[in-house]
Amino acid sequence: MTQSTSVKAPREPWRDPAAKPFVHIDNVTKVFDNTYAVDGVTLDIYQGEFFCLLGGSGCGKSTLLRMLAGLEQPTSGRILIDGADMTRVPPYARPVNMMFQSYALFPHMTVEQNVAFGLKQQKLGKGEIRDRVAGLLELVRMMPFARRKPEQLSGGQRQRVALIRSLARQPKLLLLDEPLAALDKKLREHTQFELVNIQERVGTTFIMVTHDQEEAMTVSTRIAVMEAGRIEQVGTPTSVYEYPASRHVAEFIGAVNSIEGRVVEQEGERLLIRSESLGCDLVMAHKQPLPEGTPVTVAVRPEKLLASGQAPAGSYNTVKGVITDFAYLGDVSIYLVRLPTGQQMRVQLTNLARLTENPLTWDQEVYLSWLPDSGVVFAS
Amino acid sequence: MNPQAAINGSARSAGEWLGNLLTGHHGRRLVIALPYLWLFVFFILPFVIVLKISLAEVLLARPPYSPLWQFLEDSTLQIQLHLENYRRLWEDPLYLISYLKSLKIAGISTLVCLLLGYPMAYAIARTRDTLRNFLLMLVILPFWTSFLIRVYAWIGILKSNGLLNNLLLSLGVIDHPLPLLHTDFAVYLGIVYSYLPFMVLPLYATLSRMDLTLLEAAADLGCRPWKAFLRITLPLSLPGIIAGCMLVFIPAVGEFVIPDLLGGPDSLMIGKVLWTEFFSNRDWPAASAVAVVMLVLLVVPLALFQRAQEKSESETPR
Numbered sequence: 001m002t003q004s005t006s007v008k009a010p011r012e013p014w015r016d017p018a019a020k021p022f023v024h025i026d027n028v029t030k031v032f033d034n035t036y037a038v039d040g041v042t043l044d045i046y047q048g049e050f051f052c053l054l055g056g057s058g059c060g061k062s063t064l065l066r067m068l069a070g071l072e073q074p075t076s077g078r079i080l081i082d083g084a085d086m087t088r089v090p091p092y093a094r095p096v097n098m099m100f101q102s103y104a105l106f107p108h109m110t111v112e113q114n115v116a117f118g119l120k121q122q123k124l125g126k127g128e129i130r131d132r133v134a135g136l137l138e139l140v141r142m143m144p145f146a147r148r149k150p151e152q153l154s155g156g157q158r159q160r161v162a163l164i165r166s167l168a169r170q171p172k173l174l175l176l177d178e179p180l181a182a183l184d185k186k187l188r189e190h191t192q193f194e195l196v197n198i199q200e201r202v203g204t205t206f207i208m209v210t211h212d213q214e215e216a217m218t219v220s221t222r223i224a225v226m227e228a229g230r231i232e233q234v235g236t237p238t239s240v241y242e243y244p245a246s247r248h249v250a251e252f253i254g255a256v257n258s259i260e261g262r263v264v265e266q267e268g269e270r271l272l273i274r275s276e277s278l279g280c281d282l283v284m285a286h287k288q289p290l291p292e293g294t295p296v297t298v299a300v301r302p303e304k305l306l307a308s309g310q311a312p313a314g315s316y317n318t319v320k321g322v323i324t325d326f327a328y329l330g331d332v333s334i335y336l337v338r339l340p341t342g343q344q345m346r347v348q349l350t351n352l353a354r355l356t357e358n359p360l361t362w363d364q365e366v367y368l369s370w371l372p373d374s375g376v377v378f379a380s
Numbered sequence: 381m382n383p384q385a386a387i388n389g390s391a392r393s394a395g396e397w398l399g400n401l402l403t404g405h406h407g408r409r410l411v412i413a414l415p416y417l418w419l420f421v422f423f424i425l426p427f428v429i430v431l432k433i434s435l436a437e438v439l440l441a442r443p444p445y446s447p448l449w450q451f452l453e454d455s456t457l458q459i460q461l462h463l464e465n466y467r468r469l470w471e472d473p474l475y476l477i478s479y480l481k482s483l484k485i486a487g488i489s490t491l492v493c494l495l496l497g498y499p500m501a502y503a504i505a506r507t508r509d510t511l512r513n514f515l516l517m518l519v520i521l522p523f524w525t526s527f528l529i530r531v532y533a534w535i536g537i538l539k540s541n542g543l544l545n546n547l548l549l550s551l552g553v554i555d556h557p558l559p560l561l562h563t564d565f566a567v568y569l570g571i572v573y574s575y576l577p578f579m580v581l582p583l584y585a586t587l588s589r590m591d592l593t594l595l596e597a598a599a600d601l602g603c604r605p606w607k608a609f610l611r612i613t614l615p616l617s618l619p620g621i622i623a624g625c626m627l628v629f630i631p632a633v634g635e636f637v638i639p640d641l642l643g644g645p646d647s648l649m650i651g652k653v654l655w656t657e658f659f660s661n662r663d664w665p666a667a668s669a670v671a672v673v674m675l676v677l678l679v680v681p682l683a684l685f686q687r688a689q690e691k692s693e694s695e696t697p698r
Contacts, residue, residue, distance in 0.1 A: 092604055
């Protein structure tokens, strides 16, 4: 395999205020029958990114993608791709290609003809089309299946054909609508890495829509979390996971323990919170000033909690509870702990040592504790 | 063996037999046998009878044709195959002309039906749900009236002092009535009018089943709408086009009522010739020969076509 010789785009162009965005979505709104599918979205995506639009069903992520492809017209706002206004340009005239969730392979054409379809529209020579189709089939190891019809392929093979068909015209921007949704779990995980590989080799900017947060975190440079037609947060997988901007983002990305409470006092960047539902006081790190009495939600990830049979030192950020359920997943174990107040906490422990029996089990009393900067505080 | 065991045994074997009948080879044969039986009783058997009559000679008797075989007194079986009828079909140009005329009228009518029906079916398939059912209803509505009455109605519209001529006269478009009725034009009009739903419905069925994301994919890959129609929609609707064309062409070739009522003296279609042979001339053998040749001319090309299509479909390279 030859090493890619293309010059890599700067690692984090979004941090550079001078960087020119490749895709500029400017206050785009789409209204269907009086409902806002996409509501005032502004977004910049840079050259060479693998960008993910993440959200539940009906959050507007697919509509946004279809507007980038030209399959839907924005009700208002503008879309610029590589500096050119694409808002009213029909799909067949855009330097953009899309991989459809259903793959949309033409059933009456062979694999080869499907891949060549876009190239034929460009009026390329026969020889060139043949060479480029062969190269693409080679890229995803589909050469032996070139003359098959889509119905004779497995799900994974169809997915690869759909991918190379959308790459065939060497688009400036590739849009992927839930490209892995139809694959089984094992194949999906494998394909995620393959997608990243292909993206790095061809160097095209990818924008992918998914509802699967793990998938988004695996493949993307940045993630935009969408909810009800709006973007809630844009950031790298790490920042979205560790520093969620809202309770919704925290709960959508990964599991989280949400604790309700009130601010008692703030000392510099330390916040003292009293929580009835937890039955103890919390000390959390928080930079923005919050007045006394503000109702807040503290979000702590299950893997940030420590569990032990002995009471830890200190009186803050420590609760006692009973294990009501646990699941041994091999690499990690997940425990559900019920506190005397009735609140349930989710704890994830890494199984570092090889044990035949779990040290913690049902009905056992455990102490849970966490560090002040291992959670996020949202004013409710 | 005690009696109880014997009863149990026979009950079990009866159950097994029934189970085998429904699930095993017998069951499968039984299921396939029904349509074959239907075809045999209502298609093969009548065809054989017609074939038999076509090889007979006209007699003034009842039935009005000679028997195919008879026992003579010296206990010999005499089989007489009269090929005279078929020879006459070939030698009398009337038959050839009316065959060709039938094929021409049916072919052109099918083409007109396709050209009219495709846009109709396309529009119905792509319109919004509420309107779609209404439009489909309009296509099917004529079937609520008898076919014969609808063809008679055209006489009222097309005749010299009929609706159409009176309308054109009163508008001042024409000075004297146009000869519309009893022309080939009237036959084409009648056939296209009567068979259009048979073209629209199968086309609608294939077009409405089409996955519209395929057109989005084509547009995304740089294909303009008109070209996407030619390269995606049209090839994918080919089964509907073939079905619709067969449903129009086959009955149109043998059409008798429309040329009889609307056509003129030279709108001589084979169905009318057959009718004349049968009822006016009382020449059953000649009528049967016409029918046999018509069937062979229609069925053989269709069977070959279907065979070729099945072959091309199963013959996909591995």
